[in-house]
Amino acid sequence: MTAPDRSILKRAAAVRAVGEVQDGMVIGLGTGSTSAFAIEELSRRVAAGLKIVGVPTSERTRLMAQQQGVPLLKPGDRPRLDLTIDGADQVERGSLDLVKGAGGALLGEKIVASASDRMIVIVDDSKIVERLGKATPLPVEIVSFGWRYTVDRLTALGLRPHLRLVDGKPFVSDAGNHIADCHIDEIADAAGLEAELSSLVGVVETGLFLGLASTVIVGRPDGIEVMQR
Numbered sequence: 032m033t034a035p036d037r038s039i040l041k042r043a044a045a046v047r048a049v050g051e052v053q054d055g056m057v058i059g060l061g062t063g064s065t066s067a068f069a070i071e072e073l074s075r076r077v078a079a080g081l082k083i084v085g086v087p088t089s090e091r092t093r094l095m096a097q098q099q100g101v102p103l104l105k106p107g108d109r110p111r112l113d114l115t116i117d118g119a120d121q122v123e124r125g126s127l128d129l130v131k132g133a134g135g136a137l138l139g140e141k142i143v144a145s146a147s148d149r150m151i152v153i154v155d156d157s158k159i160v161e162r163l164g165k166a167t168p169l170p171v172e173i174v175s176f177g178w179r180y181t182v183d184r185l186t187a188l189g190l191r192p193h194l195r196l197v198d199g200k201p202f203v204s205d206a207g208n209h210i211a212d213c214h215i216d217e218i219a220d221a222a223g224l225e226a227e228l229s230s231l232v233g234v235v236e237t238g239l240f241l242g243l244a245s246t247v248i249v250g251r252p253d254g255i256e257v258m259q260r
């Protein structure tokens with residue numbers, strides 16, 4: 032049997048999510064390859080007359096939306112967002128808790144999702160797990176100042192952190208921070224880990240998105256699955 036084309040599954044989930052968007056909404060625009068399909072579909076609907084305003088979660092997404100004619104929030108405006116549509120690296124079946132941040136945009140993504148009435152997560156079926164953990168590393172955004180000390184603290188917690196590198200240099204997020212990718216076999220107590228990490232000096236934000244997803248739309252080879260919290 033040939034492997035399914037992940038892009039087709041991601042696009043199907045994205046198009047289904049954008050079907051929820053209505054005139055007048057303020058929409059959080061996620062980051063990553065699945066969110067890119069959502070922006071493309073939003074752009075198509077805007078060209079056909081849909082009136083929305085987008086709030087990008089990263090500079091990459093801001094550029095993409097601008098290039099595709101999706102109207103963006105003006106600097107200084109701060110409305111409540113109706114809906115955020117974003118991808119994920121892991122989705123825990125049952126709780127719909129997430130791991131996000133492989134694309135390095137977790138801080139903007141978490142701020143935007145937290146300011147939204149609803150978050151629809153769009154994924155292909157490879158992202159669904161029974162328990163958050165080893166499928167992908169857990170990204171933790173840390174300030175660049177003294178990052179070695181912060182990485183040492185993460186190591187002391189047994190989280191096996193690796194500073195994310197790009198072309199041999201530390202990755203720098205939109206906010207000017209670094210990311211430590213933590214290799215955890217199983218996250219048994221996600222809320223406890225989130226609280227522990229958030230209390231560490233030097234940690235800015237974690238890629239654990241707990242209780243934020245209202246709906247997860249999963250692209251599967253045999254169709255779409257919709258999971259509600």
Ligand SMILES: O=C(CO)[C@H](O)[C@H](O)COP(=O)(O)O
Nearest residue numbers: 063064065118132134135136
């Ligand atoms: O959290 C993210 C970026 O920081 C992305 O949403 C996540 O990595 C999923 O990416 P993709 O849609 O390309 O699989």
